[in-house]
Amino acid sequence: MPHTSVHSQESSLDLIIFGGAGDLAMRKLLPALYMAHLHRNLPAFTKVIAVGRHDFSDDDYINFVRRNTPAFVSEVNFDPLVWEEFLQTLSYVHLDVVEEGRFKALEEASRDKVERVFYLATAPSLFTTICEKLAASGLINSDSRVVLEKPLGRDLASAIAINDAVGAHFREDQIYRIDHYLGKETVQNLMVLRFGNSILEPLWRAPNITSVQITVAEDVGVGSRAGFYDGAGAMRDMVQNHLLQLLCIIAMEPPISLTPDAIRDEKLKVLRSLRRMSTEDIARDTVRGQYVQGAIGAEDVIGYLEEDGVPANSKTETFVALRAYIDTWRWAKVPFFLRTGKRMSRRSSRIVVEFANPPYNLFPGVAEGQTNRLIIELQPEEAIRLQIMAKEPGSGMQTRAVNLNLDLHSAFPQRRAEAYERLLIDVVRGRLTHFMRRDELEAAWEWIEPIINGWTDLCDDLHPYPAGSSGPSASAELMARDGFKWAD
The missing domain is CATH 3.40.50.720 (NAD(P)-binding Rossmann-like Domain)
Incomplete structure (x- = not known):
């Protein structure tokens, strides 16, 4: 025991x-x-x-x-x-x-x-x-x-x-x-959102959900971390841990209890169900980028290769976008789009769950792609928005997408502990739920490592993107092939 x-x-x-x-x-x-x-x-x-x-x-x-x-x-x-x-x-x-x-x-x-x-x-x-x-x-x-x-x-x-x-x-x-993303209040709230609400749980599957986006964007560069970062890159630094942990919570089955191992057992099943990518898949479904000179707000910023401590010929990616599939009944054929990058237009971490259109469009004014979305903002603000269609005031039946907003700061005005504070208290009190188990970590590497190796085998080129942008255009093209676009 x-x-x-x-x-x-x-x-x-x-x-x-x-x-x-x-x-x-x-x-x-x-x-x-x-x-x-x-x-x-x-x-x-x-x-x-x-x-x-x-x-x-x-x-x-x-x-x-x-x-x-x-x-x-x-x-x-x-x-x-x-x-x-x-x-x-x-x-x-x-x-x-x-x-x-x-x-x-x-x-x-x-x-x-x-x-x-x-x-x-x-x-x-x-x-x-x-x-x-x-x-x-x-x-x-x-x-x-x-x-x-x-x-x-x-x-x-x-x-x-x-x-x-x-x-x-x-x-x-x-x-x-420790993965500090698992200490964020909104991330921990995902479990309640998913398994504590009968409105959402019956819909939380294919074909009701047509895609899921997970974005962790930073507006900062590498700063003083160049020595570490250039040997790691965005895939090892962000996707292997933060983004895959978010994917697990969104995609997992209901655990049998709230005990640490019951929750981590279900997350492990998600990692083991991620479809392994062939070389052809890697070439088609992943995008690597590196930021070049640009501007964030009114400030001009240098490119990655000009950062202190970065080799002039570095091939390290500062941006990754990819499409993943989870081979289970719940998520069959539903693409999960993951994206992370440095020196992007703004700091933002969000999850966007896109629901299917009604089977018949009764309202001709509704543009294609104006679907219902659940938007979960993790940072800098913490909020949950449900995008629905509503009639515009006036005669006729013109419709427009509007949001039902839950501002978590307004709903819960009490002080909210920062991620590291919450996780350190968990350590002191011996609570393991929000920490990765060994088999989780190794399963994440089993999926990530072939992609990194595939980039080497393909001599994959980096897509440059200006600092202050939303990333390389190839990232938008990756979404567009399936008829989707990033919800920026």
């Missing part, structure tokens, strides 16, 4: 962040922990231990955090007294995980008889070494948990190797593979 940690607000917790002085810690992890501390969602006796190669004392590190983290906490939530109280939970351990024989300094910093959460905010190449040395130092016990940041490998073989190495020291129910 799987081990379940029973967490008490009065228990003691050491939360140990490897890469504790890095960009992710400053921008996401420490702000999230501060918010959890502010709202008393951490154990009363929590200690945050940052581990890194900077030669900091505790005071040096706390001052470093003072300079770098408050900008990522909203003003409305920043309480100077609580902030200083939070800073007193921080300490720092200077060590090089590669060169240290044993983590003696960490052994001394961590308390006895406490629950320990190890957050590996480092390059995945260090995961094996860290876990081996944690075990050798006696820091892992039956209540310990480990959080693994993406990307978990760059292909199936490396993902399996990481899973094997971590799994040698932690049980599967101790391993939290």
Whole structure:
């Protein structure tokens, strides 16, 4: 029977962040922990231990955090007294995980008889070494948990190797593979939207649904991540995790319960039902792009090849669009269009479910393609809109598409935790539902890897697209072949 940690607000917790002085810690992890501390969602006796190669004392590190983290906490939530109280939970351990024989300094910093959460905010190449040395130092016990940041490998073989190495020291129910998209309120609400509403569930299948679009668009470039990003690209960085997880929630069958494994079992079935692409399919149904010089709003921006740290001849894709099929009765012949890109016209994550037209068009004024759509906005706003046809005021029967809107911020005015805050609280409380299981991760790579290899075999050209656009024209052509268009 799987081990379940029973967490008490009065228990003691050491939360140990490897890469504790890095960009992710400053921008996401420490702000999230501060918010959890502010709202008393951490154990009363929590200690945050940052581990890194900077030669900091505790005071040096706390001052470093003072300079770098408050900008990522909203003003409305920043309480100077609580902030200083939070800073007193921080300490720092200077060590090089590669060169240290044993983590003696960490052994001394961590308390006895406490629950320990190890957050590996480092390059995945260090995961094996860290876990081996944690075990050798006696820091892992039956209540310990480990959080693994993406990307978990760059292909199936490396993902399996990481899973094997971590799994040698932690049980599967101790391993939290984090995808921050699964911490978003609207993403978690998809389960209720799908399985808690009798209006939608009978229609949630072919032939009632004719297509599904999933878009995760960013208006930023690679910034300081060029060193990582150029070795990964949009497919590994976004499609393999974020977009496929969204696809799973949209396409999964009802789970038998809300237990973590029941939900993840159904997501796994979706991944295993994705139709594998042949070389011909890859050439026809995928588009790779790379942004070139353009403008976003009134600001001129450089192209990818001009970014600091990007090789002048880089063939890394910053944009991917593809058409996928799920070979099940529910989704037979329904295309799923996935799209992600950097330096696009605006930041937007959305899911668009397009319903079939009525069997007979009684209203000649209705243009072809003016169908009912369910539009689920994930960011920057969180909203659900149902597009229906309505009669325009006046004589005659002229029709127009209108939206039934649910603004989640208006419907639920209480504070909404950010994704990392929500997921970190889940880790502390031992809740696995919104984290990927090993077989999910490997099934995603089994589908993605042949596409990446196919691009290499095809010597696939990159489609340039101006920064500030909606991506390459080939992406629109991919949709148009089936009679669809992106709902921008």
